[in-house]
Amino acid sequence: MFRQDYPSYYYRQMPMGPMMPGMPMTPGMPIMPMMPMTPATPGTTAVPPVPLPTPIDTTIPPDFEIEPGAPVEQDISYTQGYLKTQIGRYVKIDFLIGTNMFVDREGTLVDVGISYVIIREPETDDLVLCDIYSIKFVRIYY
Template identity: 45%
Template sequence: MNRNNEQYMPTTYGSPLRQKRGYPYPKQMTSRQTTLRTNNFTTETNNDDNNVDTTPRPLPPVITNPAYLQGYLRTKIGKFMKVNFLLGTGTFIDKDGILKEVGVDHIVLRDIKTGEDVIGDLYSIKFVEIPD
């Protein structure tokens, strides 16, 4: 029986069941796929060796456009900076280090004293001081 271009097979109860024909959306990532980000492009790779999609896709403009905080901070990767975070209603915390990475909602600073990475919430940043 063919109904809306899908094959159905009847059961003993009289209701049709759809035959399993694989995942209907091959472009969507499954749990075994990973995403690689290089420069301004995202590449999806499939670890199953079938349906490999290596088409570069541009990153969202919030990350690449310097009119946004994320885009501007990406132009300062590798520079020393002091970042002021607001926690709650009146608590400021200062973190300083070398900017290592900028994500959609976070930044990564490398602490120059300990060498550890410090990840901070982008939405709680209030001031960023970048000395010359």
């Protein structure tokens, strides 16, 4: 292909290995491992042994407990957890709207979620959903 007096260092500039480090060299044809085959008898075909996959057990054990909920709602160290212990009581809640405007709502505490409280207003019997993150004070009446 090249002349005898042609220096060999000109055409050996490209590495002969893989293009990227860590890439394996793959031959043109895949190499199949040799598997022992039993000679076929007339009328039958030879089938290589194939391991059967083991089934995955997806049953839930009977003593499995579902977690009770978010710790914010369960632990009385959090506002939501404490307010849940006061459901059914008459409350007055002060909200800070913006930087200096206070609004208060009062009624019976009906429900407490992660980011809200629901109170039932005494005059109209309406439910009011309130943002828990703007609450500044809660007065609980006994």
